[in-house]
């Protein structure tokens with residue numbers, strides 16, 4: 001029997017989708033990226049594969065998950081399997097530097113960014129960009145290692161501090177801080193490469209903005225996530241084209257606008273999660289749309305995005 005194989009390393013993030021697949025009677029199996037083994041010459045099982053590898057796996061102690069996911073996807077793709085969010089998607093999930101290179105190639109605006117290896121190079125990079133700057137980890141997610149610096153002295157203190165945390169892959173990004181006129185960013189959700197909805201995310205309480213229920217920030221005073229039903233912006237078309245070119249079927253892409261209304265794309269979450277409270281208020285359910293997409297892919301009734309040529 002053909003199944004949807006869900007490759008993942010975080011149980012909490014697959015529960016919403018397995019619940020809907022159960023209800024819809026779609027056969028699926030979970031495939032752990034934390035540990036396991038496979039035979040390179042063996043034919044993979046029949047069905048389709050959906051990769052939910054996350055850039056923040058190391059923060060859950062799953063240090064081998066990224067490389068294990070990479071090896072598994074090489075195997076699956078070498079056997080010609082249908083993989084939703086395959087190798088190229090994983091490449092972008094695991095590296096913001098790769099995301100920005102891909103955005104540059106697509107002509108999509110992103111904040112001025114320097115890629116830095118070695119903490120001693122952070123200050124010089126910030127100096128050339130000009131303060132205020134955001135410093136973030138190349139491989140992160142959930143706001144890990146994301147900090148705002150208004151001047152050189154505070155960045156220097158940070159670099160010399162015993163609390164300084166080395167990025168897991170050794171790479172940091174120094175980025176121009178985009179000051180939004182109001183404290184929010186917008187996250188655009190895409191399923192099957194198509195725009196589903198925009199969610200306005202309140203940033204007044206910090207940079208940890210993961211929408212999954214399991215990531216809810218304790219003590220948040222008001223809803224952090226608000227779905228924008230009538231969102232329209234030309235960036236959507238640019239993102240859809242970007243996703244096709246990069247063979248990414250499912251993603252949450254974050255944008256921020258400055259006070260002139262210029263829009264910058266700054267984070268591509270290939271492993272995206274939906275906020276259940278915001279969805280209940282708006283009556284739109286990403287997980288149901290995703291389950292339907294997976295079902296159609298399994299049954300072969302929708303176009304295989306991975307073979308769509310630009």
Ligand SMILES: Nc1ncnc2c1ncn2[C@@H]1O[C@H](COP(=O)(O)OP(=O)(O)O)[C@@H](O)[C@H]1O
Nearest residue numbers: 111134140141142143144176177178203207267
């Ligand atoms: N260049 C920037 N200008 C303004 N705010 C930013 C910038 N980069 C990141 N942020 C804020 O920090 C949050 C986390 O940064 P992000 O790049 O999305 O990393 P992560 O992958 O950890 O989510 C963003 O959602 C946004 O609120």
Ligand SMILES: [Mg+2]
Nearest residue numbers: 142143254267
């Ligand atoms: Mg983000």
